[in-house]
Amino acid sequence: MTAYRYGEYQDGPDPLAPPYDVRSALDEMGDAILSGSTPLDALRDLLKRGLPDAPDRRGLEELLRQVRQRRRELRENTRLDGTLERARALLDKAIGQERAELFPDPSDDARFREAALDALPSDTARAVQELDAYDWRSAAARQTFEELRDLLRREILDSQFRGMKEALANPDPEAMERVRQMMSDLNDMLDRDAQGQHTQEDFESFMRKYGDMFPENPRNLEELVDQLARRAAAAQRLLASLTPQQREELAGLMAQTLERAGLADQMRRLGDSLYARRPDLSWSSPERVSGDDPMGMGDAVGALQELADLSELEAALRQDYPGARLDDIDEAAVRRALGRSGVDDLEALRRIERELENQGYLRRHRGKLELTPKAVRRLGETALRRVFASLDSSRRGDHDQRDAGAAGELTGSTRPWRFGDEQPIDVVRTVINGVRRGTADGRVRLSVDDFEVSETERRSAAAVCLLVDLSYSMALRGTWAAAKQTALALQALVASKFPQDSVQIVGFSNYARVLQPDELAGLEWDMVQGTNLHHALLIAGRHLDRHPDFEPVVLVVTDGEPTAHLMRNGVPRFEWPPSRETLELTLAEVDKMTRRRATMNVFMLAADERLREFVDEVARRNGGRVFAPSADRLGEYVVNDFLRARRRT
Known part of the structure; x- marks a missing residue:
């Protein structure tokens, strides 16, 4: 029998998780x-x-x-000078061991050697260079000096090729010869690529031979070049981050080590090729670091490379x-x-x-x-849900009702279905039509002509005008978002619950304009002076006149009294304090609304005394109501007032 074990899925996101909402x-x-x-x-x-x-x-x-x-x-x-510090320590140790060997010897040769050691320059690179030809008397000193050379070889190559330090942990002439051959083959491959002669097969052949020297496992030459160039650039930034003296000493040690290993020409060739391919990298910018523990050159270059990647x-x-x-x-x-x-x-x-x-x-x-329009509809639906969530349950009305009688009461008669009908389908009559038409095999197949709908009583429709103040003061008072959310909520409510209604949203500042549903969400306030309610009422009046048989509903959201009106030449005129002409023209449009039997309800978003006097006059002339909601309850007030008006009709 096959045994199965089950556990928590560990390899990334749950593949059986539901789709993201x-x-x-x-x-x-x-x-x-x-x-x-x-x-x-x-x-x-x-x-x-x-x-x-x-x-x-x-x-x-x-x-x-x-x-x-x-x-x-x-x-x-x-800390970037770890290799240099360790090289100095090994050099001092070798010299000390040599002096200890020479001290008991009274010969002139011993004194001559001591004098040569005393004359060594303080610069580590120059001292190492002079000691290359020195014939060590002390076997321990010779071993320490070889350890110094091995350290430099491994660290310097590791600074250019990640992981090389481990590959050269044991001094082996064959290993160094393989490194030299690898660099020669690499440079040849880069030259062929520059001439357009490189193929993926060439790269794969190169990786089969030298893949163990590249632990990051690049998949193609482009990835290999990127890895090498980033590391080479980090090595240059390491030198740039040292003091001038440290930079000179370490650069000298690097040059000597590469020359001794027979890699100087190949490394110079590789560096030129990498820089030509990736000049966009930061090759010489110093990095500010402040560690206490010195790091080897390879590790320091790795740290600088990681810092560059993180940047x-x-x-x-x-x-x-x-x-x-x-x-x-x-x-x-x-x-x-x-x-x-x-x-x-x-x-x-x-x-x-x-x-x-x-x-x-x-x-x-x-x-x-x-x-998109789909997103705007979603925002409107969300705004409407938030409004309904804030309404008291006693005043919720029937806005959540979704039964078949939403378009009016049934009359008992039916008629053929027409495209665009919202009346409920009469299933019995529809199936009977399909049976009467009949088919040769006796099966009932419905066609478009078979469908009939149940007729309903005509439901009263409303012409809705929402006038929204777009002036800059709405943004200053923090009421702008609430006004837009209210407009979206009302638009969504009419579209979903009262599709027979005709809604128009008018924004007004120094002049007024009709706002389309799709532009409501991204609408911004106007950085202009003026609250031209006169022009907004003119546009709203034309909308009501186009629907004479509809119940007129006019809602005004504003935080200031009228300060502008539209002149005969179509240019808005602004005055503060409001001119007598502005107030008279605006109130004249209010009177026209009254004659149209349109009740104007004003939602006042500021406690300004002039605004209060004006809206009280509007209420007196028109018979509408005045509300003073807080910004966070504006949508609740407007939607609830609209629903109250629709229930009345």
Whole structure:
């Protein structure tokens, strides 16, 4: 029998998890958009925070914080002169051992050797160079000096090729010869690539021979060049980060070591090729580090390479450059810095960005991110749900009712179905029509002509005008988002519950204009002076006149008295305090509304005395009501008042 064992899935996100509900992401963006943010800024803010309903997934801000913490740790724990310091220590040890061997010897040769040791330059590189030809009397000193040479060879090669230090742990002439052959083959491969003669087979053959020298396992020549160039650039930054004296000594030791190993020409050739291919890398910028424990050259170069990678990753995670997208973030860099969990978090954020576009909520038009009509409808539905959630249960009315009688009471008669009908289907009559038409095999097959609908009583329709103040003072008082959310909620309510109604939303500042549903969410306030309610009422009046048989409903949301009117030549005129002409023309349009039997209800968002006097006069002339809701309850007041008016009709 086959035995099975079950456990928690460990290799990334759960493959059986339900599909991601991107609508909650859109709702999170909606709050920022309604407050005046662009869709692009709202999306960036969402990606930075992450979703509240996914607390186990980090947003860009948390990922960025951890990257910066890792950079800080590297800076505080990295010291770059470890190889130079260790080389000096080994040199001093070798000289000390040689002096100990010479001291008991009274010969002139011993004194001559001591004089030569005394004359050695203080520069470590020059001292090592002079001692290359020295005939050591002490076997221990000779061994220490060979240890110094071995250290330099391993560290310098490791600084250029990651992992080389381990490959050369045991001095072996054959190993060094293999390194020389590898560098020659590598340079030849790069030359062929520059001439357009390189193939993937050439790279695979190279890796079969020398793959153990490249622990990062590049898949092609491009990846290999990127890895080598980044490490070579980090080695140059290491030299640039040292003091001038340290830089001169270490550079001298590197040159001597490569020359002695027979690698100087090949290394120079490789360096020139790498720089020509990746001049965009930072090759000579010093790095500020402040560690206490000295690091070997290979480890120090690795630390500087990681610091460079973290700097690039930090810039990508900030997403603060034009055209920034999450696809710009290097997944491999995230994996190196934050592990597999960081990659999973990044993929979750990418899924949000990707699905918002794939599911039709966002679109890119001429490089600009825009909300689609589907997204605007979703925001309106969300705004409407929030409004209904705040209404008292005793005043909820029938707005949640979705039965078949929503279009009116049934009359008992039926008629053939026509495209666009909203009346309920009469199933019995429809099936009877299919039976009467009949078929040769006796089966009932319905066609479009068979369908009949139940006729309903005509339900009264309303012509709704919502006039929304767009003046800059709405933004200053913090009521702008509430006004937009209210407009979206009312639009959604009429479209879903009262499709027979005709709704028009008019925005007004120094002049008025009709606002389409699709532009409501991204609408911004006007940086102009003037509250031209006169022009808004003119436009609303024309809308009511186009629907003479509809019940007129006029709702005004404003935080200031009229300060502008439309002159005969079509140009708005602003005056503060309001001129007598502005008030008279505005009140004249109020009187016209009264003659149209349109009740005007005003929602006053400020406690200004002049505004109160004006709206009281409007109420006196028109018979409408005045409300003074707080910004967070504006939607509740407007929607509830509209529902009250519809129940009355």
